[in-house]
Amino acid sequence: MTDTAPTPPARRGSAHPPLARRTPYRTEDWFSADELAEARRYAGPLNRLRIVRTILTTAVFAVLIVTHAVPNLLDALDVRGWALQLVVAALVIVLADMAATAWISGYIQLVYDKRFGLSNQTPARFAADQAKDVAVTVVLTTALLLPVYAAIHATGLWWFWGWVAFLVVVLAVTFIYPVAIMPRFNKFTPLADGELRQRIHVVADRAETRIEGVYTMDASKRSTRGNAFVAGFGATKRVVLFDTILHYPMGTIEQIVAHEIGHYRLKHVTKSVPFQAVLFLAAFGFVAALGGWHSLLDLAGVDRLGDPGSLPLFLALFGLAWSGLNLAQAWFSRFKEREADLEALELLGRPADFIDVWRRMAPDNKVELEPSTWVRLNHNHPEVPERMAFGQAWAEANGMSATT
Numbered sequence: 001m002t003d004t005a006p007t008p009p010a011r012r013g014s015a016h017p018p019l020a021r022r023t024p025y026r027t028e029d030w031f032s033a034d035e036l037a038e039a040r041r042y043a044g045p046l047n048r049l050r051i052v053r054t055i056l057t058t059a060v061f062a063v064l065i066v067t068h069a070v071p072n073l074l075d076a077l078d079v080r081g082w083a084l085q086l087v088v089a090a091l092v093i094v095l096a097d098m099a100a101t102a103w104i105s106g107y108i109q110l111v112y113d114k115r116f117g118l119s120n121q122t123p124a125r126f127a128a129d130q131a132k133d134v135a136v137t138v139v140l141t142t143a144l145l146l147p148v149y150a151a152i153h154a155t156g157l158w159w160f161w162g163w164v165a166f167l168v169v170v171l172a173v174t175f176i177y178p179v180a181i182m183p184r185f186n187k188f189t190p191l192a193d194g195e196l197r198q199r200i201h202v203v204a205d206r207a208e209t210r211i212e213g214v215y216t217m218d219a220s221k222r223s224t225r226g227n228a229f230v231a232g233f234g235a236t237k238r239v240v241l242f243d244t245i246l247h248y249p250m251g252t253i254e255q256i257v258a259h260e261i262g263h264y265r266l267k268h269v270t271k272s273v274p275f276q277a278v279l280f281l282a283a284f285g286f287v288a289a290l291g292g293w294h295s296l297l298d299l300a301g302v303d304r305l306g307d308p309g310s311l312p313l314f315l316a317l318f319g320l321a322w323s324g325l326n327l328a329q330a331w332f333s334r335f336k337e338r339e340a341d342l343e344a345l346e347l348l349g350r351p352a353d354f355i356d357v358w359r360r361m362a363p364d365n366k367v368e369l370e371p372s373t374w375v376r377l378n379h380n381h382p383e384v385p386e387r388m389a390f391g392q393a394w395a396e397a398n399g400m401s402a403t404t
Helices: 033-066 069-077 082-115 123-154 158-184 195-206 250-265 268-291 294-300 308-348 351-365 373-378 384-397
Strands: 188-190 214-217 228-231 238-242
Touching (some): 033 069, 033 294, 033 351, 069 082, 082 123, 082 308, 123 158, 123 308, 158 268, 195 250, 228 250, 250 351, 268 294, 308 351, 308 384, 351 384
Parallel strands (some): 214 238
Antiparallel strands (some): 188 214
């Protein structure tokens, strides 16, 4: 694995494996039997806990709907005004779900992940995070759905105008999230001047992409996992590196940054908007179609969908629609990830370093290496061994070596 300054980039438009489908691979070609066994040992119980969480969340919504808990509580509290009622309804739902499932998150972060050396979480910080999660979720839920419920009160075409308003709020949240919400949970520090910062700017220049900043995030106060991501757009556009990867060789970090900058150069945030808009429209259409059924409204204890007491039913229907639509969303996300992987390969022309990223991060993060078909189809990133095979296939197609 090299640790030198960026080499001349490969020519864009290189030969590459298909981006819309998986690159064939064999997991055992990339990881040893011991590594695969360790990944299974970690992922097995965790997947069962996630199933339990899904069951409990489903049960919470079912109980809230059939017992008419939310409309009855709103009546008992004599909350005036449908907007305030919606806020109270959102708070009740979030608190009910947290009461049913917070123990799972607590067990994973405070017990299970510590066994595998993945967690630095403390009980006090976990409790504070839970309180912040409640506040943020209630605020975002009401911000997203207040205009939707206003549309329900105003017009029979609420599903269309509510969808338009919903998209506007989603875009606004995407813009402000990196600067207004994320700092409530983590500290973001501009990457210090030095060789790494200089090399990152060289990568950005070669990509002909302007980034508003490269930041480090103090992820290590909760976890030892390494990662990086892009967030925001326009004036809030930034690349964020977890402080847990700063010990990696610079060549490896450059690969990670080149991938993230690739998302920007390819305008993935902008391109995602129309795709997600279509999916959201389908979800709103589904809610509108089923939300008019008198039998479902009676089951939820409300006369019409515009009643804030219908929020559990609204969210349950939306979630049901999204569970199917998410398959399309996940496929599109994997396609974009492959595009960004190709961008990193073409930009730096160092497939050995590209493969080294996943060789390091998979064991460090205890990545699931053999997911079930259903889990894989819902993943928003290709599997790690597939990405490694993608890098090797790209190297072979362009007459390059993928080994050091």
